[in-house]
Amino acid sequence: MKSRGYIFTFFLVLLTFANTVISLYIGPVHIPIPVILENIYRTLIRADPNWTVSTIIFYVRMPRIILAVLIGMILAISGLVTQTIFRNPLGDPYLTGVSSGAALGAAIGFLISPFLVPFLAFFFAMLAVGISFLISRSGGEIRAEILILAGISVSFLFSAVASYLIYLKEYNLRGVLFWLLGGLYGATWSEVYYIFIAVLIAIPVILAFRKELDIMLMGDEQAKSLGVDTGKVKTVTLLVTSLVTSLAVSFVGIIGFIGLVSPHIGRKIVGESHAMLAIVAPLIGANLLLVSDTIARSTPQGEIPVGIITAFIGSPVLIYLLFRRRRM
Amino acid sequence: MIEISGLTVRYGGKIAVDHVDLTVQDGEKIILMGPNGSGKTTILKAILGLVPYEGHVKIDGEEIVKLSRREIARRVAYVPQIFYTPYTFSVREFVSMGLYSVVRDWLSADGVVDRAIMRVGLSDLREKSVNTLSGGELQKAVIARALVQNSRYILMDEPTAHLDIGAVKDVLDIVRSMEDRGVILVSHEVHPLNRIDGTLILLNRGRVVYRGNKRDPEMEEKLRDVFGVRVNDANGALQFDLS
Amino acid sequence: MERRTIAIIVTVVVIAVISSVAFGIRTPQPTSPDKITVTYDLDGQNVSVTIPLPVKRVVSMDPSNTQMMFAIGAGNLVVADTSYDWWPENATKLPKVEMDNGTASVEEVVAMNPDLVLAYGGIQPPQIIDQLENLSIPVLVFQPQNIQQIYQDMLVLGNVTGHQKGAVNEVNSMKQKIEGVEQKIAPYPKVSVLYMLWPNPIYTVGPGSFINNILQVAGGINIAQNLSSPYPIISMEQIIYDNPQAIIVDNGTGINNISYFESGSQAALWANITAVKTGMVMVFNVTESNWMDEPGPLTVYAVITVAEFLHPQAFQ
Numbered sequence: 001m002k003s004r005g006y007i008f009t010f011f012l013v014l015l016t017f018a019n020t021v022i023s024l025y026i027g028p029v030h031i032p033i034p035v036i037l038e039n040i041y042r043t044l045i046r047a048d049p050n051w052t053v054s055t056i057i058f059y060v061r062m063p064r065i066i067l068a069v070l071i072g073m074i075l076a077i078s079g080l081v082t083q084t085i086f087r088n089p090l091g092d093p094y095l096t097g098v099s100s101g102a103a104l105g106a107a108i109g110f111l112i113s114p115f116l117v118p119f120l121a122f123f124f125a126m127l128a129v130g131i132s133f134l135i136s137r138s139g140g141e142i143r144a145e146i147l148i149l150a151g152i153s154v155s156f157l158f159s160a161v162a163s164y165l166i167y168l169k170e171y172n173l174r175g176v177l178f179w180l181l182g183g184l185y186g187a188t189w190s191e192v193y194y195i196f197i198a199v200l201i202a203i204p205v206i207l208a209f210r211k212e213l214d215i216m217l218m219g220d221e222q223a224k225s226l227g228v229d230t231g232k233v234k235t236v237t238l239l240v241t242s243l244v245t246s247l248a249v250s251f252v253g254i255i256g257f258i259g260l261v262s263p264h265i266g267r268k269i270v271g272e273s274h275a276m277l278a279i280v281a282p283l284i285g286a287n288l289l290l291v292s293d294t295i296a297r298s299t300p301q302g303e304i305p306v307g308i309i310t311a312f313i314g315s316p317v318l319i320y321l322l323f324r325r326r327r328m
Numbered sequence: 329m330i331e332i333s334g335l336t337v338r339y340g341g342k343i344a345v346d347h348v349d350l351t352v353q354d355g356e357k358i359i360l361m362g363p364n365g366s367g368k369t370t371i372l373k374a375i376l377g378l379v380p381y382e383g384h385v386k387i388d389g390e391e392i393v394k395l396s397r398r399e400i401a402r403r404v405a406y407v408p409q410i411f412y413t414p415y416t417f418s419v420r421e422f423v424s425m426g427l428y429s430v431v432r433d434w435l436s437a438d439g440v441v442d443r444a445i446m447r448v449g450l451s452d453l454r455e456k457s458v459n460t461l462s463g464g465e466l467q468k469a470v471i472a473r474a475l476v477q478n479s480r481y482i483l484m485d486e487p488t489a490h491l492d493i494g495a496v497k498d499v500l501d502i503v504r505s506m507e508d509r510g511v512i513l514v515s516h517e518v519h520p521l522n523r524i525d526g527t528l529i530l531l532n533r534g535r536v537v538y539r540g541n542k543r544d545p546e547m548e549e550k551l552r553d554v555f556g557v558r559v560n561d562a563n564g565a566l567q568f569d570l571s
Numbered sequence: 572m573e574r575r576t577i578a579i580i581v582t583v584v585v586i587a588v589i590s591s592v593a594f595g596i597r598t599p600q601p602t603s604p605d606k607i608t609v610t611y612d613l614d615g616q617n618v619s620v621t622i623p624l625p626v627k628r629v630v631s632m633d634p635s636n637t638q639m640m641f642a643i644g645a646g647n648l649v650v651a652d653t654s655y656d657w658w659p660e661n662a663t664k665l666p667k668v669e670m671d672n673g674t675a676s677v678e679e680v681v682a683m684n685p686d687l688v689l690a691y692g693g694i695q696p697p698q699i700i701d702q703l704e705n706l707s708i709p710v711l712v713f714q715p716q717n718i719q720q721i722y723q724d725m726l727v728l729g730n731v732t733g734h735q736k737g738a739v740n741e742v743n744s745m746k747q748k749i750e751g752v753e754q755k756i757a758p759y760p761k762v763s764v765l766y767m768l769w770p771n772p773i774y775t776v777g778p779g780s781f782i783n784n785i786l787q788v789a790g791g792i793n794i795a796q797n798l799s800s801p802y803p804i805i806s807m808e809q810i811i812y813d814n815p816q817a818i819i820v821d822n823g824t825g826i827n828n829i830s831y832f833e834s835g836s837q838a839a840l841w842a843n844i845t846a847v848k849t850g851m852v853m854v855f856n857v858t859e860s861n862w863m864d865e866p867g868p869l870t871v872y873a874v875i876t877v878a879e880f881l882h883p884q885a886f887q
Contacts, residue, residue: 028806051843056808059839114771114825178772185772185807188836215425217415222408225376226477227401227429271416303772303804 005270005280012283016069019287023065023294028302029056064187067251068293069286070195071184072258074248076285077206078241079259080266080277084213085234086144089321093245093259096238097151100158101128102249103180107165110176117179118250125246128154133238141231142238144220181305182255184293191251198244203278205240209233210274217272255307257314258285258292264321288313329353330375330404330481330510334383337370344370346534347383352481352510357503357526360514363555366531368514372483375512376406387481401429405474407484410466416457419450419469426476444472448502464495471502481510488519500524518551522565530554609727614692614714615779622709626686626732630668633691635865636713637662639725640689642868644737651683657861658869677702687711687731715866716801717784718749718874725868741868748871749788752878755885756790762881764791765815765846768802770824770831773810777803781866789877791817807840814844817851817881822860828852853880 025033031053039057042049078093086095094100105124109117132154136146166176206213212233216223223230245259262285263277270276289306292313296306330352337345345367352358360368374381377392377400385392387403395403405426415422424441445451448468453461461469467487474482484503488496500523503511513520521528521543530538530550538550543566548559551566558569605624610617629645631637631652640649641659649662653669656662668679677699680688688703692714703710711731715721722742729738764786768774776782776793779801786793794813795805820826829852832841841847855863862873879886 027808029808029812052811052814055811055840055843060807060811183772185804189839190836211425211428214417214421215428218413218425219411221373221378222406222411224378224397225401225406225408226425226473227398229397273417273421297806301799301803303806 005273005276008269009276009280009283012280012287016283016286016290019290020065020069023068023290024057024061026294026298027056027061028298031056059189063189063192064184064293064297065290066192067184067187067195068290070192070199071248071252071255072262072285072287072289073199073282074195074202074244074285075255075259075289076262076266076281077202077278078245079261079285080263080274080281081206081213081237081241082259083263084217084274085238086148087217087219088148089264090260092256093241094155094249094254094256095148095151096242097128097132097154097158098125098242098245098249099254100155100162101125102246102254104128104158104162104165105250106179106253107162107176110179111165111168121250122246124158125249126243128158129239129242129246133235142234144234147238178305179253180307182253182307182310183296183303183305184252185297185303187252195248195251198247199282202240202244203282206237207275207278209237210278213237213274214272253305253307255289255310257310257318258289261314261317262288265317329388330512331386332371332375332384335371335374335385336382337367337374337379338382339370343534345374345381348531348534348536350529350536352512354480354510355508356510357524358510358512359520359524359526359528360512360531361516361518361521361528361551361554362531363516365533366554367534368516368531369485371531372406372485372512372514375404375483376400398429401477401479403479404481404483405477405479407467407470407474407482407487409486409489410463410470413458413461413466415459418455418457419445419461419472420454422458422469423472423476426473430476430478440476440478441472444475445469447475447505448472449498462495464491464498467491467495467499468502471499475506479509481512482506484511484513486515487513488515488517497523518559518566518568607731609711609730611723611727612716612720613712614716618712620709620711622687622711622731628683628685629687629689629732630680630683630685631656631689632669632680632695633689633713633865634658634662634861635691635867636689638865638867638869639721639728640732642737642741643725643729643732643734644741645728645732645734648732650685651680681706681708689713689728713866715781716779717781718788718866718870721781721866721870722746724866745868745871749874752874753788753790756878756882759790759882759885761790761792762817763794763813763815764817764819764881765794765805765810765813767818767820767824767826769821770826772804773807774802775805777801781870782863785863785870785873785877789874789881791877791881811840811844816845816849818844818846818853819877819880820852820854821863822855822857826854828854851880 025036035053036057039049039053043054043058075093079091082091082093082095083089102121102125105120105122106117109120132147132150133142135150136142138146212228215226215228216230216233220230263281265284266277266281270280289310292309293306296309297303332348332350335345335348336343348371350371360371362368370379373379375385392400420441423445427441445454448471450465450468450472453465458466458469471487487499491499496519500520503513503524513524527539527541528547529536532554537554538547540547548561548566551559555568560567560569606621607624608619608621610619627648628650629640629648631640631649634653634656637649637652637656638658640646641662646661649665651666651668652662654667666683668683669676680703685708688708688710690700690710690712692712700710700712711727713724715724722745725738725742729735766776766782766786768776775795777795777798777800783793783796794810794815795803798805829847829850831837832847832852846852859876862869862876
């Protein structure tokens with residue numbers, strides 16, 4: 001299993017590179033490969049490249065492609081953590097209330113000024129998570145069963161308020177709807193920078209807890225009896241992933257299925273060991289989101305929200321997984 | 329030594345364990361028996377610090393409330409009833425989880441893991457995935473994991489339940505071979521009593537109703553009282569008689 | 572079959588029959604001697620609506636319709652309009668018939684006892700239109716896709732309200748003013764323009780939107796005119812590629828002036844676009860935005876404003 005894992009990881013890294021390069025070529029404006037290459041060359045030797053092509057390649061496509069890779073990684077690692085800690089195969093990055101918190105923040109943002117949307121989305125996402133955590137703390141430890149219910153209840157509440165606000169100012173409906181369905185349009189290098197830092201923090205943190213997470217798969221009681229401080233593990237890992245997910249959502253809206261499906265695909269190939277999964281799942285997520293976004297921004301009708309594509313890709317995978325479980 | 333005094337555990341208003349006193353010396357074997365709901369498993373969980381309790385639980389002189397998870401795990405290991413393990417971890421990876429509380433240097437630990445696996449007789453299945461093991465094999469793997477913790481005491485919850493008689497014998501033999509460890513073995517069957525030379529503590533409705541290590545008529549009578557079933561002594565081996 | 576089953580079946584059938592009869596009953600048609608049938612273009616289709624005469628009470632559910640009514644001289648027939656109505660002054664004083672989010676309440680409309688209701692295609696949910704028609708209240712739904720259709724709609728209103736003369740006069744006045752503008756800008760080359768409805772994602776106007784037509788008439792070439800819907804999203808790539816000479820930003824997007832395109836992370840994308848480099852960026856204020864968004868008599872001012880922006884030399 002181990003060597004299989006290493007081979008697969010290597011393959012995934014290669015795939016990510018290939019995907020990135022291919023996506024650079026795809027877009028609403030057709031730019032032939034020789035032109036792209038020439039442009040990159042001229043940029044490197046600072047010889048006055050064609051600004052149209054450079055701007056499109058370096059400022060429109062590249063940041064968006066890299067952002068897709070990074071956000072895919074964040075969603076996947078968050079999904080992995082929730083699935084393990086809640087011992088729930090349907091765990092996704094938004095289980096703790098992130099999505100509805102962010103939606104509420106966005107709805108408020110669209111009412112006041114669209115520029116405030118990312119900040120408000122992040123703030124309210126963390127607020128929702130914080131409330132869920134507070135509700136489910138008992139005896140200094142977070143009880144997973146209660147956290148799920150807390151997350152759901154908080155989600156209902158925040159969603160209700162958000163829906164009401166959206167209903168009030170239907171004029172902004174388009175903007176809000178697009179945001180809710182998720183989209184990487186308008187990706188800039190500064191967003192890439194922040195998300196890159198987030199990934200640099202999140203993945204090593206989860207890797208640091210790989211042994212604890214493996215043991216926690218057996219359940220809280222056994223984990224504790226083996227010496228694992230389950231309270232600390234849950235708090236730290238869930239907090240970190242909620243934070244980075246909130247950040248991601250504040251930039252690109254709510255993109256579903258990537259966080260849910262990537263860990264499962266990873267497990268099918270390399271098993272449950274978190275040492276492997278913490279690397280493999282993010283790579284799978286990166287590729288899934290990158291492919292989805294490339295499709296989303298290049299349809300003949302123009303751009304459609306990427307959340308729609310991820311749903312199209314994710315649902316068959318989910319259904320397949322459910323079928324497999326039934327036969328078990 | 330594990331010292332329990334006045335242990336009381338309540339579950340939502342009901343008393344599951346009622347002022348129980350219990351001690352386990354180094355190397356001592358205690359067989360904890362009683363009908364369902366008598367509080368046997370709850371006592372184990374209290375010792376492990378998994379449930380809130382009233383009274384005192386001390387391991388080697390220290391109250392467990394003052395100890396961290398790791399410290400507790402270093403002193404007492406838990407062998408739970410076999411459970412659903414749909415995981416692809418190998419037996420070796422699974423047993424290695426026991427090393428979490430013990431060792432920082434994972435490399436030198438391999439020997440410990442292999443020895444424990446050999447002791448429970450699973451050497452051939454070292455690389456097999458745990459989701460492909462039979463009930464008996466899984467129980468042995470869990471025991472090996474507990475052995476690897478290198479704790480002075482081991483708590484076992486129904487280690488022979490759901491096993492075929494061959495596996496039951498293997499498991500009880502392993503327990504017998506643990507000369508240096510104190511063991512509390514919870515069971516509602518009578519096999520452990522026959523195979524292991526230890527003290528029987530009988531529980532009923534959260535209270536200790538009998539304590540003794542001689543297989544004599546008094547023990548048989550108490551067993552019958554508690555379980556409501558006749559107990560026979562056939563060649564020194566106790567049996568529940570349903571005829 | 573046992574008796575209980577029979578009882579259940581009979582109850583279900585009776586309920587089904589009663590409900591279909593109840594739904595089938597409609598309020599009786601008021602008999603009236605005079606009717607008029609108007610036919611016009613709606614969203615690419617020909618529609619025919621029959622309206623009993625005379626029309627004395629009109630409820631308008633959209634500012635553009637209210638403006639047309641007042642422009643043709645039929646303003647006194649309007650008994651209620653919306654809270655979005657801002658022109659003319661008298662229109663703002665009329666009773667209002669909608670809820671805050673812009674959809675009309677059928678009850679309030681009915682309470683005004685109208686002979687005719689004017690709606691705008693795509694704004695009110697179709698269920699409301701259907702409900703009104705079920706109550707035998709005629710509804711005229713307008714959705715002009717270009718300036719010609721605005722003229723057509725005004726003439727229809729003139730016919731229906733008996734203000735044919737007023738309608739013809741207003742249409743001629745508009746045509747005159749617009750032709751005047753077209754003549755002034757004729758000698759000058761057309762200017763490529765991006766009309767930004769929303770910045771993130773970038774919504775613009777495309778074929779089928781009358782705003783697109785306004786841009787054309789005012790001497791502009793809408794860079795989105797070959798996209799596939801009236802209000803499409805345009806990719807940043809295409810904007811960079813098409814390099815518009817002018818940018819017009821709708822009111823209410825949060826963008827206040829050209830500095831949006833010149834600062835922060837937007838700068839890298841927009842810096843080399845001709846419109847930004849030459850300062851040809853206009854952000855509409857509320858009034859200008861209303862002229863642009865509400866097809867009717869005030870569209871003339873929209874045309875003039877855009878033409879003056881795109882071809883300043885023509886108006887010196």
